[in-house]
Amino acid sequence: MHEPIFADAVAIVDGMLDAGFKAHTIEQCAVSEAFRIHGVRIHEVKKEVMHYWRGTDKKYMHNQLDRHFSARSSDRALPFFKISHNWFLARWHKLLS
Structure with missing residues (x-):
């Protein structure tokens, strides 16, 4: 497309x-x-996208995306909802990984 x-x-x-x-x-x-x-409008997604830099936070968010995509194995589309970042859960995920 x-x-x-x-x-x-x-x-x-x-x-x-x-x-x-x-x-x-x-x-x-x-x-x-x-x-x-091509006439495709681009909209700001500042409210929808959060920047994260630390490896711990990246791994946590990648895990969240992997979980989303595995639940919808036939569809690799990005979610239409915000995947929340949680500082504590990211550290907890690091300990459990």
């Missing part, structure tokens, strides 16, 4: 590299521009 969009994004990245761009964000810019060209 989005294959043509990503093909265009790759072409944009190639063009940017050929033009000498060296920014570490060219892929993000290219994908955003390809979506814009």
